[in-house]
Each structure stands twice: as structure tokens, then as C-alpha cells.
Amino acid sequence: MSKFLGLALGILAAIGGFVDIGDLVFNVSAGATFGYQLLWVVVVGVVGIIVYSEMCGRVAAVSGKAVFDAIRERVGFTPALGALLASEVVNLMTLAAEVGGVAISLQLLSGLPYRWLILLAIVGLAVIVWVTSFEWLERIFGYGGLCLLVFAVAAVKLDPAWGKVGKGFLPHLAQNNKLLYAYFAIGLLGAALTPYEVYFYSSGGIEDEWSPKELGLNRANAIIGYGLGGFLSFALMITGGALFLGHGISPEHLGTIALGAENPLGKTGLLLALVGILFAVGGASIDTVFSGAYNLAQFCGWEWGRYRHPRGAPRFTLTWLVLLVLALAIVMTGVDPVILTEYAVIFSVVALPLTYIPILLVANDKTYMGRYRNGRLANTLGLFYLVVIMVVALSAVPLMVLTNVGQN
Amino acid sequence: MRTLSSLLRRKVVTESGHSLGRCHDLRGELIGSKLHITGLCVGQGGWLEHLGIHSHDAHQTIPWSAVTRIEGKQIVVRNDAINGPLRSW
Amino acid sequence: MEIDIALQVLDHQLLDKNGRRCGNVDDLAIEGGPGELPEVVAILAGPGYWPQRAGLIGKLAGWIGGGRRVRVDWSEVAKIDAAVELKRAATELGLGRGDDRLRPYLDKIPGAGR
Numbered sequence: 001m002s003k004f005l006g007l008a009l010g011i012l013a014a015i016g017g018f019v020d021i022g023d024l025v026f027n028v029s030a031g032a033t034f035g036y037q038l039l040w041v042v043v044v045g046v047v048g049i050i051v052y053s054e055m056c057g058r059v060a061a062v063s064g065k066a067v068f069d070a071i072r073e074r075v076g077f078t079p080a081l082g083a084l085l086a087s088e089v090v091n092l093m094t095l096a097a098e099v100g101g102v103a104i105s106l107q108l109l110s111g112l113p114y115r116w117l118i119l120l121a122i123v124g125l126a127v128i129v130w131v132t133s134f135e136w137l138e139r140i141f142g143y144g145g146l147c148l149l150v151f152a153v154a155a156v157k158l159d160p161a162w163g164k165v166g167k168g169f170l171p172h173l174a175q176n177n178k179l180l181y182a183y184f185a186i187g188l189l190g191a192a193l194t195p196y197e198v199y200f201y202s203s204g205g206i207e208d209e210w211s212p213k214e215l216g217l218n219r220a221n222a223i224i225g226y227g228l229g230g231f232l233s234f235a236l237m238i239t240g241g242a243l244f245l246g247h248g249i250s251p252e253h254l255g256t257i258a259l260g261a262e263n264p265l266g267k268t269g270l271l272l273a274l275v276g277i278l279f280a281v282g283g284a285s286i287d288t289v290f291s292g293a294y295n296l297a298q299f300c301g302w303e304w305g306r307y308r309h310p311r312g313a314p315r316f317t318l319t320w321l322v323l324l325v326l327a328l329a330i331v332m333t334g335v336d337p338v339i340l341t342e343y344a345v346i347f348s349v350v351a352l353p354l355t356y357i358p359i360l361l362v363a364n365d366k367t368y369m370g371r372y373r374n375g376r377l378a379n380t381l382g383l384f385y386l387v388v389i390m391v392v393a394l395s396a397v398p399l400m401v402l403t404n405v406g407q408n
Numbered sequence: 409m410r411t412l413s414s415l416l417r418r419k420v421v422t423e424s425g426h427s428l429g430r431c432h433d434l435r436g437e438l439i440g441s442k443l444h445i446t447g448l449c450v451g452q453g454g455w456l457e458h459l460g461i462h463s464h465d466a467h468q469t470i471p472w473s474a475v476t477r478i479e480g481k482q483i484v485v486r487n488d489a490i491n492g493p494l495r496s497w
Numbered sequence: 498m499e500i501d502i503a504l505q506v507l508d509h510q511l512l513d514k515n516g517r518r519c520g521n522v523d524d525l526a527i528e529g530g531p532g533e534l535p536e537v538v539a540i541l542a543g544p545g546y547w548p549q550r551a552g553l554i555g556k557l558a559g560w561i562g563g564g565r566r567v568r569v570d571w572s573e574v575a576k577i578d579a580a581v582e583l584k585r586a587a588t589e590l591g592l593g594r595g596d597d598r599l600r601p602y603l604d605k606i607p608g609a610g611r
Binding site: 409410411412413414415416432433434435436437438441442443444445446449472475476477478 | 498499500501502503504507524525526527528529530531534535536537538541549550571572574577
């Protein structure tokens, strides 16, 4: 009985943890610009992250190897080094965006000056991570993020044209503004297919000492956790579409995004939205910073692990501390976290093939996976998403330039 | 003393100049606490093979005794090093 | 036991006798050439060996990593499994020094040994 309870709690935490600042920015903006037309892209993204994390989780459970271990061994030193460098750069950009998001939420909640809140955010995150056990971290940030369900309530209360919402789930191309539509589609996919989440998830599997017995759990986690998390993304886009479309409001600030909940639900809605954003983005910061430390430690062969005491994995610990400091420096320059988020998501998408392709290869490798290697379904989906990822990676930067970072 | 990395990806040619591909791996035998090198794995494919797109068993293994010299950027083996037909791409 | 050296040894994790992660197999030293039966005599570990693996990008990464080189005699290898397991502790072999040197500083912060 407690195994199911554990699974349920884990899923709740996953839902609350699914949304990060990229999802907030792109889903609400997409709603504000195109209404419900891009809902189908969110579905494609959610299925994609399910496929990607299930594969990485399976590699971890069967081979006992985390992503960068497997990539370095199987694909070779040079490609792995290239993938590592690209991942670390993208990771740092994402971390800075998330931390900026934390600072903004704190500012909206407290009214205190932004610059001080950046420092508070970094120090707060470092202290919380240092002091709190990992299970509690997952719970605190996961359940806190569940406050974002207020957007689901808001979406319903705004009484959108449900017929149009339904049509949005069917794949279709834009009538006009095709380039901007494509840009948002890419941004939505990038926001859903977050590599840092996958590295974090699979490294966690190694630390939890997964074996092939956990394959079912891995699949359930991936499908239910991310699937239900995707539901929050729908809520964000529907709210954005119902409130902002046609009014020329572009949610360039997190505050505007939170207004999506205030309009139908009043001050309570606003408060829940801000708290939800704070915890979701805070949790994402932690996942991101650990992911950066995992990748480097795994590539270099250092001791690593969030369950280990800091003294058990000194260089791993120093890495995440240094990453936080670097993120602090980036956000202190005054760069707008929402703009930084857009760049982080786009570059993340460009670097995605560098880790996705090796994992697809490892998941198919008989020596690593034995009878658990990719079957027909996994490979059909795996190859479908390979094509999606390649197309998206190649067109991301041109579209970003052509649409002037979504401003058109 | 050489390093493994200096041998990998070198071109492998026969004495008469026929190219057998590149060295993708070395086969070894672990006897007690010694690791002896018993052969070379060669393959015709380029970077695709390096990425593992073709299975490792598709490589030919040349016994180390067939290696006559290691020079410059290549490994030279006897003309009769490979017994069967080579896979050609 | 027959093994494929690049596939099963190179780039694999090094574990000491206590199961501690202490680096990767960055390269291998081989003695003996054509005409004799060569053998792998040592494991080469450390960022100092990265330039010879990856050219320019390896040089840069090796420089950032501190350029350290550690040579571990092959006789120190206990077992080749998913990782390469060694017979002695990392400190005795000169491995994992980065972690050992950093640990005293982290210990100064309360809660490091939680």
C-alpha cells in the first residue's frame, strides 16, 4: 500500500516540478499571441519528454550508468566533451533564468528591491540545498509548485470557447504569421524537452540504485508525472489565450503571467499563482544546478551524488556552488530574466541533439541494455523525436533571428 | 611505450598498400593480472561506425601477429591478414 | 577472458577498493609492438591526458581541468566489470586527489558531514 502512496506522492511532486520558467513564459506568450492554436505542440513536447526520460531512466536502471557516463563510454571522448561543454553553457543560462524568476516572484510577493532579492535567492537556495535532505527538497518544492493548479481553475473560470480549445489540440499550421507561429512552436518544444530535467532524473535513478526491477516505476513516473505536468502547461496557455489574446498584452513580465490567475480569481488567485511560480521555478533552479554538477562530475569520473554529504563528493559540491555564483553574476548584470529564458530555451533546443542522439544509441546497444534495449515502439517514437529534434535544432536560431526573438 | 589513443582510428593497410579501414578497437586477453593485446578490430566505416551505428561484431579482427610495423599515421599488416571477404560499404 | 579494450576499458569509471569513484580511464599505456605480444602496462588518468584524446578542444579542457596526470600500474586492476575496479584505495594510488584536497575546506562549513 505504501508503495502506491510513495508513487502517488512522487507523481504529485513531479507535477508541481514540471513547470519551469521556460514553460511559464512560452505557454502564456503562445496563448497571448495565438490563442489555443498551439496546444497540440504542447502535447508533442510532453510525449517527447516522456520518451526521452523513459529512455534515460531505463539506461540508468539497466546499465547502472548515468547519462554522461554512458555517452562518454559509448560514443567517445571527443563527442562527449563537446556535448558536455554545450550542456554546461545552456545549463548555466537556464539556471540564471530560473534564479531571476525566483527573484522576481519574491519581489512581487514582498515588494523588496530586486537586486537584493537576487542575492537572497542564491543564498537561500544554497542554504536550503545544503541543509535539507533530498526527499524533503522534492516535497517542499513539488507540493509548493502544485499551487500552479490555480491556473487550471482560472482557465475553467474564464470560460474560454471550448470548441476552439479542442481544435487547438489538432495539429495544424498557422494561417498567417507563419514564422512567428513556428518560433513559438519551437519554444514550446524546447520548454518541454528540458535536458537538465532528464539528466537530473536519470542521475537520481542511479542514486536510488535502480535495477531492472524499477523499470515499471520508471515508466509510470515518466508517463504519469510528465503527462499530468503537461496538463498544467495547457492551463497556462488557455489562460493566456482567454485573457490576453487580442488585447495586445504580451506577458513580458512574470507579474503579467500571474495576473492570469488574478483576473478570474481575485487576490487569492494572484497569491497562489505567485507562490506556485516561486516554488516551481525555485525547484527548477535546484534541478538545473544539480544537473550541471552531475554532468561535469560524471564526465570527469569524480564522486557525485545529492544523497552524499557534501564532504563525500567535494568537487561535485563545489561545482554546484560555483554554478550558483556564476548565475548570480549573470542575473546581477540586470539582464531581463524573461529574455534570458527565451535565449536559454532556444539554445537548449540547439544543443539537444548532442545528448539525445548518444542516448538513443546507448538505449539500443545490446551490450549495455541486454534484453531491455529499445523495442519497436521505443525506437519508432525515438526516431520520430530524433527527426523532430533535428528539425527544431536546425531551425531554432534562424527563426529566432527572423522573428526578432518572438517580437516580430 | 605507446598509448591506446595513438593506435585508435589509425588507417590499417596491407604490405601491398590495400586499405582495410581504420582501427576501431584492440582485442585483448586478460590472463591473471596481465592484459595482453591479441588483435586489432578494423572497419571500413568512418564516423558512423565510430558512433556505433553498425554493430561491433561487424568489424574484422586481425591477429596482432599479422602486424608488421606501425609507422607514421598507419598500421601495416601482412597481405594475408584477413581471411574472409571484407564487408564493403 | 577476452575483452575489447576501447569498448570495455577506455573511458570507463575507476573505482577503488572501497567503491569510491576516483576518475576515468583517460588512456592506456601499451608496451611492445609488432613481432612481440604487446601488453597494457598502465592506466593513464587525469585531464593531462585529454589533449591527446581530443586535439584542440581537449587541450582547452585539459588546461581548465588542471592538467594533472596519474599513472596506475595495470597490476593494480582487480576486476573489469561495468567499471574498472582497483585493488587498493584511491589515496594510495594518487587518484581522487582533487576531492581529498578540497574536503578540509568543505569540512569547515557546518553541515558538510551531515
